[in-house]
């Protein structure tokens with residue numbers, strides 16, 4: 001590792017699913033992290049199948065990663081030999097897809113003789129918010145994406161206690177499925193958010209899932225069924241979008257507020273693709289909690305968030321990862 005009296009440049013790679021993400025972060029000697037570049041290639045090949053095809057995802061990552069890496073370095077105005085460390089996602093995700101970025105990152109670190117950090121995808125989502133504010137435990141972290149709806153208590157830096165999760169669909173998955181049902185297109189999150197601006201949030205009486213129940217879990221499959229019935233009953237796509245979004249946002253915000261009360265945490269990090277949702281941001285903004293969201297372009301899967309997780313590992317003095325570690329499809333983040 002180079003001298004800590006100068007800023008470090010950390011490359012981050014995420015190829016966990018269908019986005020090829022490469023980002024660069026600068027870590028100052030004082031510990032502040034700044035995103036210098038964030039380039040994402042979102043694969044379009046899967047649209048025709050209505051879901052992500054793992055083999056195609058891996059192949060596209062192989063074909064694109066070198067160009068995306070070149071774009072990220074150009075955006076950061078750096079040469080490859082200016083990098084001081086490399087981080088890449090090792091899990092969870094599609095193993096074949098993960099392996100592309102992981103092998104690329106390890107090879108690069110070895111060629112440059114710089115440390116390599118294997119990063120957890122969810123820790124990356126959480127540290128995406130470090131682009132906006134320094135993250136110091138304790139805090140709560142709500143990760144809401146297409147694959148995850150996880151609420152963590154973070155009592156000390158690097159320690160994650162899972163206190164709530166979805167019992168069925170992930171929040172983003174529900175946005176995607178209801179958008180498809182209403183004929184609003186893919187990805188569903190932005191489509192629902194846009195259509196909702198023209199709809200009545202009270203038109204369809206969705207019940208808030210798990211309301212009044214103890215614990216901090218989430219559930220979205222009931223909303224999906226209710227949406228199907230309302231759709232068959234003639235609800236317009238706009239009213240369906242606005243009403244579903246209101247119910248989903250209320251469930252996410254109310255449960256998190258209850259968890260903050262129970263744990264005594266005053267800060268909440270909200271990240272993952274669904275954290276881009278404007279209604280969700282507004283509702284969290286009205287809670288009185290200190291809520292930190294990732295910066296623009298850092299909510300959905302990207303490489304800069306992995307570089308930020310790498311920067312946090314370096315800042316915490318964590319040892320670099322071994323170069324013989326593998327990729328894991330299922331990798332819980334909670335360690336307590």
Ligand code: KG4
Nearest residue numbers: 145146147172188189190273274277300301
């Ligand atoms: O974090 P992400 O890119 O991938 C996963 O790790 O899953 O999240 C993608 C998810 C999709 O389900 C997408 O519909 C959702 O995030 N999403 C949104 C918005 N933008 C993306 N959901 C609600 N509102 C949005 N504006």
Ligand code: ZN
Nearest residue numbers: 125145300301
């Ligand atoms: Zn993700």
